[in-house]
Amino acid sequence: MQSDTIHLIGVYLKTTAKAWFQYRVDAIMRSLAVFLREATGVVVIYLTLMKFQDLNGWNVYEMLFLCSLLFLTYGILIIFFTGLRDFGNTVRKGEFDRYLLRPRGLLFQIIFVNADWFAAVGHGCLGISLFLVTAGKVGVVWNVGTVLYYLFAVLGGVLIQGAIFLLLAALNFYLLETDSLKELLYYDMKKFAAYPISIYSKVIQICMIYVIPFAFVNYFPAQFFLRKQDGAVYPFACLYLTPVVGGGVYLLAYLFWRYSIRYYKSSGN
Amino acid sequence: MNLKPYIAYARKSFLMRSAYRFDHIMQILSTCLQIFIYWEIYRSLYGSSIEVDGISFGMVTTNFVLSLGFSAGFYVNDFYLPQKIWDGSLVTELLRPISFRGRMLAENIGNGVFSMLFRFLPAFVIGVVLVGICPPESAAALGLFLVSAALGYGVLWTISFAVQMTAFWLVNIWSIVTIKNVCINILSGSMIPIWFMPEWLRNLIDFTPFSSIYFTPVQIYLGQLSGREIAGKCLLQVVWIVCMYGIGSVLWKRGQRKLVIHGG
Secondary structure, three states: OOOOHHHHHHHHHHHHHHHHOOOHHHHHHHHHHHHHHHHHHHHHHHHHHHHHOOEOOEOHHHHHHHHHHHHHHHHHHHHHHHHHHOHHHHHHOOOHHHHHHOOOOHHHHHHHHOOOHHHHHHHHHHHHHHHHHHHOOOOOOOOHHHHHHHHHHHHHHHHHHHHHHHHHHHHOOOOOOOHHHHHHHHHHHHHHHOOOHHHOOHHHHHHHHHHOOHHHOOHHHHHHHHOOHHHHHOOHHHHHOHHHHHHHHHHHHHHHHHHHHHHOOOOOO | OOOHHHHHHHHHHHHHHOOOHHHHHHHHHHHHHHHHHHHHHHHHHHOOOOEEOOEEHHHHHHHHHHHHHHHHHOOOOOOHHHHHHHOOOHHHHHHOOOOHHHHHHHHHHHHHHHHHHHHHHHHHHHHHHHOOOOOOOOHHHHHHHHHHHHHHHHHHHHHHHHHHHHHHOOOOOHHHHHHHHHHHHHHOOOOOOHHHOOHHHHHHHOOOOHHHOOHHHHHHHOOOOOHHHHHHHHHHHHHHHHHHHHHHHHHHHHHHHHOOOOOO
């Protein structure tokens, strides 16, 4: 790590934020639109549970607490991983060549040169407001241990999703187009994760735990606090594994990225 | 009026859409997954109860298969006009001896037919096999359902038509379009059946065009409406189409006077 790295990160963050918020009214409108778009699912859950009281034992506040983790982690994730989310475009336009020429690590640049601030604000605000509304109502006792657990769970959740983005980005070196794959492996799986995984059939549960470990982003951390009955069928250790799974899958994705980068062929001219 | 050029536009956009096959397969899969998720959720919510408020689990499933299927099949390009304003090509469009609004509709119909055939139909068939749906109440109900579905598409399209016209005044309408789609997603009953919404919200929805899009056809399909109610609801769909198209057209006429194109 070079001595001016921190300074460089600061400059990058400042410039991207400036660029995204150049047109203030538009930026606020866009952030609001993202917030509302994401709130759609929340409103649907709220309305559904007003009618049915509980879903497999989860009441409305517990369900929204589960969701809050999903939005909060995405809000943080997107500040850093926008470059990986949009990596397909970067490769197709030949812009990746520019990164190769700069005297810094590739992943470092991808992570810090861009940030989707509208998504960060939209998802982040939604996550925080859901957390504030629900945290008091689901009976969580906050002490040093639980606060630390929460922070590590959020970090783990960010890393798990970051690993999926990194894996998909690395696949860009082999495939021309990964947008549809991203839709399936990330966005569709995320839709499943908005509800307790115990309501799904076995195949999907296994998929959510072992294949694309979304269950560790929000279900198990929420279970740690709530200890709902439906969680009894899963290994007890799962409640504590989020940071480990996060670190593990991120490392795997990183190794795959390092391996794949050799196969990069420029599309530029 | 000579329809030939419009038919050519419709045909052309149909053919253009056939180019991206892989994308369609993924889209179909995505729709099926969504239907499946809601099916799983409601299966869990229903548990052992056969009916909730007189609505059976089968009816809920039917609502999701049809309305999520339709939302995949009802093609709307919210940025058709805005795109042409941004890149300035609207100027040449206006010089052509055909109606721009006619062309807009024609291209949309071409795309719509494609989406119905290659998005709605596969998703519908998979949905029926995977989760099953109630059969239509009667042959007549099926016929009226198809008419009402076509009208529902009309409502969806004319809403988009009216919203797009604001692009004459606003540089960026992405936010407005997104908020419009949020309203449609929540209030049309495609994500939570309107039956299960609280009373006050249902009363509110009665004053909006949103339940005319998917929910009216679904109700007709399930035989929930009497003959008179069907006539009333379909008339309401027509009224909304006329209203939205009227608003859009007024904006279109005013917008043209205000039209500013950057560069050239």
